[in-house]
Amino acid sequence: MPTSIFRDDVRRLLAERAQLIDVMPAGEYADQHLPGAVNIPLKTLNAETADRLRKDLPVIVYCYDYQ
Amino acid sequence: MSPRAAWRLESLGFAEVYDYTPGEADWFAYGWPMEGAGAALPRVGAVARLDMPHCARAERIGEVRDRVQAVQWEVCAVVNEEMVVLGLLRAPDLEADPDAAVEQIMRAGPATYRPDALVSDVLERLRKREVGGVLVTRSDGTLLGWLRRDDAERTAASGNPG
Numbered sequence: 124m125p126t127s128i129f130r131d132d133v134r135r136l137l138a139e140r141a142q143l144i145d146v147m148p149a150g151e152y153a154d155q156h157l158p159g160a161v162n163i164p165l166k167t168l169n170a171e172t173a174d175r176l177r178k179d180l181p182v183i184v185y186c187y188d189y190q
Numbered sequence: 191m192s193p194r195a196a197w198r199l200e201s202l203g204f205a206e207v208y209d210y211t212p213g214e215a216d217w218f219a220y221g222w223p224m225e226g227a228g229a230a231l232p233r234v235g236a237v238a239r240l241d242m243p244h245c246a247r248a249e250r251i252g253e254v255r256d257r258v259q260a261v262q263w264e265v266c267a268v269v270n271e272e273m274v275v276l277g278l279l280r281a282p283d284l285e286a287d288p289d290a291a292v293e294q295i296m297r298a299g300p301a302t303y304r305p306d307a308l309v310s311d312v313l314e315r316l317r318k319r320e321v322g323g324v325l326v327t328r329s330d331g332t333l334l335g336w337l338r339r340d341d342a343e344r345t346a347a348s349g350n351p352g
């Protein structure tokens with residue numbers, strides 16, 4: 124089950140080599156995103172697009188806000 | 191959107207998946223860094239003065255006035271122990287009865303802006319309200335600093351209006 128986290132947890136996990144994924148559309152990612160995040164829009168998230176991620180490292184996903 | 195993405199990744203075999211539910215809105219509103227085209231636009235957090243004086247509700251106006259004037263400021267944020275902004279003292283407020291408690295004089299619930307707000311947007315509002323500056327607070331309400339209108343005007347005039 125995915126774990127909900129807050130901003131301090133994000134920083135801690137990134138220091139532990141977590142992968143940071145922005146799941147918003149590409150245009151919104153181009154405009155602004157968290158440092159180091161890669162973009163895999165939710166609509167395109169599948170086995171093929173997720174293949175660029177390592178399964179042996181933590182993954183953090185985020186979008187704009189709670190919605 | 192991110193909860194669905196998190197579950198989708200789990201279904202694809204990722205064992206350790208986290209959902210930063212508050213998202214980038216929370217990150218940027220806390221004043222933390224941004225990447226992307228929008229990062230080049232001037233933001234309030236980068237222009238605000240971070241050395242704004244602050245005081246507690248229980249202090250006396252006289253002692254606060256002396257402290258504020260000593261560092262050549264005209265406004266003072268009123269904060270609690272966690273640095274959450276509770277009020278604001280403007281220049282006329284600092285001339286009140288020196289024995290009055292800050293809490294009696296302060297302007298409670300002052301307007302604040304987040305550090306990721308665009309300078310151009312906030313400047314427009316400062317012009318409309320005809321005020322010389324505004325408080326800047328993080329997403330948790332803690333004090334970051336004070337955006338002076340003249341600093342915002344200079345930033346807007348520098349050719350990168352945001």
